[in-house]
Amino acid sequence: MKVLAFNTSPRKQQGTTDIILDYFLNGASEAGATVKKYYVTELDIQGCIGCFKCWTETPGRCIYRDDMDKIISEYLNADMIVFGTPIYNENITHYLQRMMERMLPLLLPWMEERQGIIYHPLRYRSKHQKIVLIAVSGFPDQRTFHHVRNLFPNALHILLPFGEMLRDPEGKELVKDFIEAVPVAARQLIKRGEVDQDIKEKVIVKYRSKVKKELMEIANRFFKEAMKT
Numbered sequence: 001m002k003v004l005a006f007n008t009s010p011r012k013q014q015g016t017t018d019i020i021l022d023y024f025l026n027g028a029s030e031a032g033a034t035v036k037k038y039y040v041t042e043l044d045i046q047g048c049i050g051c052f053k054c055w056t057e058t059p060g061r062c063i064y065r066d067d068m069d070k071i072i073s074e075y076l077n078a079d080m081i082v083f084g085t086p087i088y089n090e091n092i093t094h095y096l097q098r099m100m101e102r103m104l105p106l107l108l109p110w111m112e113e114r115q116g117i118i119y120h121p122l123r124y125r126s127k128h129q130k131i132v133l134i135a136v137s138g139f140p141d142q143r144t145f146h147h148v149r150n151l152f153p154n155a156l157h158i159l160l161p162f163g164e165m166l167r168d169p170e171g172k173e174l175v176k177d178f179i180e181a182v183p184v185a186a187r188q189l190i191k192r193g194e195v196d197q198d199i200k201e202k203v204i205v206k207y208r209s210k211v212k213k214e215l216m217e218i219a220n221r222f223f224k225e226a227m228k229t
């Protein structure tokens with residue numbers, strides 16, 4: 001099993017997306033998978049200009065020669081794709097959006113309809129890939145993940161509100177179940193192709209109202225202090 005992961009946080013190793021990605025990738029390695037992680041902000045990826053030449057003049061091939069050449073070939077060969085993103089403006093980061101727009105050559109231009117949903121079929125009959133979405137936010141509630149959940153409806157969702165929890169010993173204790181469940185989810189997905197319902201629930205963290213209020217106060221205090229210095 002080949003697992004290909006993308007960290008799309010510009011904070012790279014300093015961010016909290018990376019911590020969760022590593023929990024997941026360690027679990028996948030333990031289950032025997034080969035894992036590879038890219039920091040998308042380090043890649044040379046030109047923005048799609050919507051010329052559609054990858055559908056017309058050179059079917060399956062973009063006009064740009066950049067790091068997407070190797071990414072697309074590795075993407076097609078992977079059994080599992082893991083997208084890691086912080087929530088920016090209630091959405092994925094623009095780094096992830098840019099990379100995904102450049103996946104247009106992987107689709108055929110034809111429009112088809114299945115169960116009321118219009119879509120473009122895949123150009124290459126690739127093996128069925130598992131998709132995992134890891135997202136972290138600054139706000140302490142699940143509402144901020146609403147849009148990204150819908151962007152990846154068929155993915156396993158690993159969603160941690162107030163990601164800074166992972167840097168604080170007390171915070172880590174509070175999300176202990178989450179920290180333990182993430183590698184278990186990876187192992188189950190690699191070995192069995194599916195994840196138990198109780199594990200799926202544990203990797204989507206929901207804080208009680210009292211905790212949310214406390215986290216808001218901590219965040220507000222932090223920024224007030226930071227502004228003084």
Ligand SMILES: Cc1cc2nc3c(=O)[nH]c(=O)nc-3n(C[C@H](O)[C@H](O)[C@H](O)COP(=O)(O)O)c2cc1C
Nearest residue numbers: 009011015016017086087088089090137138139163
């Ligand atoms: C430009 C920008 C926009 C953000 N927008 C949101 C948002 O809409 N909702 C939210 O909960 N957090 C938002 N955040 C906070 C990040 O999601 C949070 O800091 C996250 O932990 C960053 O992940 P990282 O540590 O991996 O970089 C935003 C942060 C930045 C820099």
